[in-house]
Amino acid sequence: MLAHFWVAFVAFALAVVLGEWQMxxxxxxxAWISNPEHYYRSVTAHGTVMGYVMPTLVAMGFGYAITExxxxxxxxxxxxxxxxxxxxxxxxxxxxxxxxxxxASVLYTFYPPMIGSAFYYLGVVLVVVGSWVWVALxxxxxxxxxxxxxxxxVPLAMFGNVAGALLWFWTSLGAASEVLxxxxxxxxxxxxxxxxxxxxxxxxxxxxxxxxxxxxxxxIAFYTIVPRAIGGRLYSDMMxxxxxxxxxxxxxxxxxxxLFADPQVGAGFKFVHAVMTAMVSIPTxxxxxxxxxxxxxxxxxxxxxxxxxxxxxLPWDNPVxxxxxxxxxxxxxxxxxxxxxxxxxxxxxxxxxxxxxGHFHLIFGGAIVIMYMVIAYELWPQLTRSxxxxxxxxxxxxxxxxxxxxxxxxxxxxxxxxGMPRRMAYYDxxxxxxxxxxxxxxxxxxGGFILLVSAVLFIAILARPRRTASPAPxxxxxxxxPDAPAxxxxxxxxxxxxxxxxLTVVNYGWPIVxxxxxxxxxxxxxxxxxR
Amino acid sequence: xxxxxxxxxxxxxxRWSVVSLVGLTIASxxxxxxxxxxQKADFAADxxxxxxxxxxxxxTSWSRPSAAHEAAxxxxxxxxxxxxxxxxxxxxxxxxxxxxxxxCHGALGTSSSNAPNLAGQFPEVIIKQLRDYASxxxxxxxxxxxxxxxxxxxxxxxxxxxxxxxxxxTAPTTYDESLPKLVRVGDPMRNIPPCIACHGQVDQxxxxxxxxxxxxxxxxGQLAQxxxxxxxxxxxxxxxxxxxxxxxxxxxxxxxFYARKxxxx
Numbered sequence: 001m002l003a004h005f006w007v008a009f010v011a012f013a014l015a016v017v018l019g020e021w022q023m024x025x026x027x028x029x030x031a032w033i034s035n036p037e038h039y040y041r042s043v044t045a046h047g048t049v050m051g052y053v054m055p056t057l058v059a060m061g062f063g064y065a066i067t068e069x070x071x072x073x074x075x076x077x078x079x080x081x082x083x084x085x086x087x088x089x090x091x092x093x094x095x096x097x098x099x100x101x102x103x104a105s106v107l108y109t110f111y112p113p114m115i116g117s118a119f120y121y122l123g124v125v126l127v128v129v130g131s132w133v134w135v136a137l138x139x140x141x142x143x144x145x146x147x148x149x150x151x152x153x154v155p156l157a158m159f160g161n162v163a164g165a166l167l168w169f170w171t172s173l174g175a176a177s178e179v180l181x182x183x184x185x186x187x188x189x190x191x192x193x194x195x196x197x198x199x200x201x202x203x204x205x206x207x208x209x210x211x212x213x214x215x216x217x218x219x220i221a222f223y224t225i226v227p228r229a230i231g232g233r234l235y236s237d238m239m240x241x242x243x244x245x246x247x248x249x250x251x252x253x254x255x256x257x258x259l260f261a262d263p264q265v266g267a268g269f270k271f272v273h274a275v276m277t278a279m280v281s282i283p284t285x286x287x288x289x290x291x292x293x294x295x296x297x298x299x300x301x302x303x304x305x306x307x308x309x310x311x312x313x314l315p316w317d318n319p320v321x322x323x324x325x326x327x328x329x330x331x332x333x334x335x336x337x338x339x340x341x342x343x344x345x346x347x348x349x350x351x352x353x354x355x356x357x358g359h360f361h362l363i364f365g366g367a368i369v370i371m372y373m374v375i376a377y378e379l380w381p382q383l384t385r386s387x388x389x390x391x392x393x394x395x396x397x398x399x400x401x402x403x404x405x406x407x408x409x410x411x412x413x414x415x416x417x418x419g420m421p422r423r424m425a426y427y428d429x430x431x432x433x434x435x436x437x438x439x440x441x442x443x444x445x446x447g448g449f450i451l452l453v454s455a456v457l458f459i460a461i462l463a464r465p466r467r468t469a470s471p472a473p474x475x476x477x478x479x480x481x482p483d484a485p486a487x488x489x490x491x492x493x494x495x496x497x498x499x500x501x502x503l504t505v506v507n508y509g510w511p512i513v514x515x516x517x518x519x520x521x522x523x524x525x526x527x528x529x530x531r
Numbered sequence: 532x533x534x535x536x537x538x539x540x541x542x543x544x545x546r547w548s549v550v551s552l553v554g555l556t557i558a559s560x561x562x563x564x565x566x567x568x569x570q571k572a573d574f575a576a577d578x579x580x581x582x583x584x585x586x587x588x589x590x591t592s593w594s595r596p597s598a599a600h601e602a603a604x605x606x607x608x609x610x611x612x613x614x615x616x617x618x619x620x621x622x623x624x625x626x627x628x629x630x631x632x633x634x635c636h637g638a639l640g641t642s643s644s645n646a647p648n649l650a651g652q653f654p655e656v657i658i659k660q661l662r663d664y665a666s667x668x669x670x671x672x673x674x675x676x677x678x679x680x681x682x683x684x685x686x687x688x689x690x691x692x693x694x695x696x697x698x699x700x701t702a703p704t705t706y707d708e709s710l711p712k713l714v715r716v717g718d719p720m721r722n723i724p725p726c727i728a729c730h731g732q733v734d735q736x737x738x739x740x741x742x743x744x745x746x747x748x749x750x751x752g753q754l755a756q757x758x759x760x761x762x763x764x765x766x767x768x769x770x771x772x773x774x775x776x777x778x779x780x781x782x783x784x785x786x787x788f789y790a791r792k793x794x795x796x
Contacts, residue, residue: 036716036725037733192608249552266588267574271563272556279555424719431720489544499552506556510587518590524608524766527737 002383003085004061005376008054009459011092012369015049016455018042020448023408027441028429036425040105043423045096047108050365052127053092055214058372059168060084060134062217063161065379067138069474070155070224071145077137084133091126094119106528107423109207110175110183112199116528118187121179128172138165153486156240157224157476163244164216166497167209170504171252174205186525193522197264198515204255205508208277212251214364218371219243222291222324225378227477229320232298237479239290241490243283248496250279253507260347264521269511270344276507277342284335288328295324297480319394323374326402327367334363337413352423355416358409365451366405370398373458382474386465393461400454408447411440605659605668605764609738613655616691625692628685631677640696645748647740651698654690656740660764661686668764698741711788713781721776726785729769738766747790754782 022042024030067075075081097119098104104116142154142162154162178199186194223240227233234240256273259265296310304310315321337359340346350356377389415437420427429438489495515521540546568574568582575582585591616622629636632649636642640650649657663669664678665686681689710727712718717725729736731743742750756762757774765771774782 035733036728189611192610264588266586268560268564268568268583268586269588271567271586272559275555275559275563426716426719428718428720433720487544489542489548495545495548499548503552503556506560514588527611528734 002061004057004064005379005383005462007089007092008057008061009376009462011049011057012054013455013459015046015054016452018046019050020445020452022046023441023445023448026424026426027445028438029442029445037102037105039425040107041099041102044099044105044107048095048099048124049092051108051210052124053088055217055364055368055372056127056131057088058375059164059213059217060088060131062220062375062379063134063138063165065382066157066161066220067141069382070157070161070476071141073141073145073148075137076141076144080133081137084130084137087126087130087133091123091128091130093123094126095123098123104528110178110199110203112183112186112194112196113523113526114528115183115187115194115525118184121183121187125176125179125184128176131172132169135165135169138162153491155476156234156237156479157220159241159491160216160220160223160244162493163248163496164213164220166493167216167248167251167500168213170497170500171206171209171213174202174255175207178202178206192525194525195516195518195521196523197262197518197521198512200259200262201256201265201508201511201515204258205252205504206255207258208255209252211360211364212247212280215368216244216247217375218327218368219247219287221371221375221378222287224476225374226291226320226324227294227298228475229378229477230295230298230315230318230324232294232301232477234477234479235290235293235297237481237484238486238490239286241486243286243290245490245493245496246283246286247280248493249499249503250276250283252500253503254280256507256511257342257344257347260344261351264515264518265511269507272507274342274344276503278339281335281339284331288331291324291328294477295321317391317395319377319391319398320374322395323370323398326398327370330362330366330370330402330405334359334367338363350416352421353416354412354420354422357422358412358416361412362405362409366402366409370401373398373401376458376462379474380462380465381468381471384465385467385469385471387468387471389461389465393457397454397457397461400450400457404447404450404452404454406447407450408444411443411447415440605663605766606666607659607662607668607766609655609659609766611737613658613690614653614737616654616687616694618691621688621691622695623692624685625688625690625695628681628689629692632689635673640693641744645746645752647746647749648744649693650696652690652693652741653735653739654687654694655738657690657693658686659738661689663764669762698743711784713777713785714788718776723773723776726789742789745789747786750786750789751782754786758782 022039025039064075064081067073095104098117099120101117104120106114106116106120110121138161142158145154145158146152182194182199182202185191223234223243227235254273254276256265256269257277260270295314296304298315299310299313302313302315304313337355340350341356341359377394380386381388416422418437420434420437427434427437427441429435429441485491564583564586565579568586569579574585577585629640635644635646636649637644640652641648660669661678661681664671664674665681667675669675678686713723714726717723717728725733726742727733729739731739731741753762754770754774754777757765757770758777760771763771777785
């Protein structure tokens, strides 16, 4: 587990450096980068690490930790787990080396008909297959636990964990089939043409739910770490389960809202996907409500009074409390922006602009990653046999991450509304039309720098734990009615997994079959860096 | 131990979940495929079934394909195997065949006429252009007549021969701030990508020719033809899109830049 976290966070810190460099060379502070290829290489590496490697490793490491800590049984299949880990490392190294050599500047979303070196895609496939080992192990471990505890209610942390694993398995099939059936044959030179529309539809299968796979560890932390860490109780265990299964059902078959501007998908499906995307706001709001209620319990236990006065009684010096509040603020802004993204009509204003980059940095890089940091801080004493990490530096680090992320992303939202496209290596700030926007890019550079400082501080805090012979045992939050059994539907996954698959067939079946059968949807491959 | 069954219809969780999901799906399908399309004239033009098909993304064609339009585009699919041509036999055959070309293109692939330099040109570029001349996708009274009689192997061998000759580039170019702006960074506000994104330095895209040392009049002429749409054998209209926004001065500037290293023989 420790290995997973270390690799994840070191890769994360390096990718933060790349991100800040991208921001800097694109800003008026630096002359136009003469070779935009370097910019796209950097974007590809940044996206691949932040989108695939880091969150997958965190989810895996946290999943293994939950298995041992919540089920209170040693992990079954430890050797397999190491196998999966090394596959992930090998895949990362392959993808990173190919990208650095300039053979795969296709961004982490692949963008067919652009095709990079096969090694890049094989690297990504290894990362995904390595994570499937984890999915299988989570199911095996849960099954063993159920056998040992017949009829017992699965602990909420493990329930959310397995929901995340199942979600990831089903959602990764989209990009996996895109890579295996369409991209790799083209990349290996077996075909001259590629069905770019189909490839994009398959990628959208993965593209949105992957976000919820990233988000699951953060939500598990909301429900099972935060209430305990601030001295309260979880308001409702069942609400947590409902949120997790709703994510399972609704987060996957909605990805076509990423293709609102794609001509190959019909308007009817775009509308249906927009409606289903709106459904995802329900588990999010349920979570915000439940966690706020749990926090209120903590405040009232500490003597908080009045309809709002209890807020003052919260343990604000506790880093977990601070991180939760900062995370919710970013989740609020990011979520509001997300509602605009998913609205079929409003999306037109901001589609493919810097707004989108702002949105996902705020919600993933901000609201979710700050919770990853909390997870690391909370698990560290257990993993390294050390005392709790020093609160002062931790709080400073969390504040810096929050401030940096806000300073980085708010200007992006603004210029996105003004129409600044994303994924550009440079802008002509001397042009009168965009000269007034130059300051916003400088602001984002400053935000990026604050994030960089925060990331370095994060690594420094983790690198120097104070060892102790007897670390405090790790516990999960207790709910207000800890002994109430969950309804059987909320203790198992069959029903929800079945609903997810059925909804996928309805929402994706026809678009995939129809585009796959269009002869004129196949376009010539554009090899990148093949000379 | 709970007595309820997970998969039973008697389980209220199952009943309500399935009914709500099916209801939501049907309602959104009805709105997305029936009600909303019926409000749009172009969707509703072909009746209810037509509207549903359009909403489902079944492609329709608004214009009849005209014979002239179809013939104008290139039919050549670039294949990475075309980029490797170093077989000695092919080069030898190509050298013999190339005797037909020397009048305009010079004995060693460069000449002081305004015909393009072929020395060191990428093989797939020559293959594609010759095939386009042969099919009529690219127009030239001389080249179409020359290319029409070439067999597929002849074209490959000619490409191999010209690719084997040393390139006309005479001085190393440093790709720095001294390059013309369009060459180096393009003009994003007008959607003009930089030349060097495809024609060498940042990336050498497959099918994009080696430009350095090309005759200035040839380059300017081709850009003008792309701009007017007279030349249209760029498979994805990439050169037409680039040239459409360029002024005469800009065409002259980039043509001068790529031509300035030409050596007169």
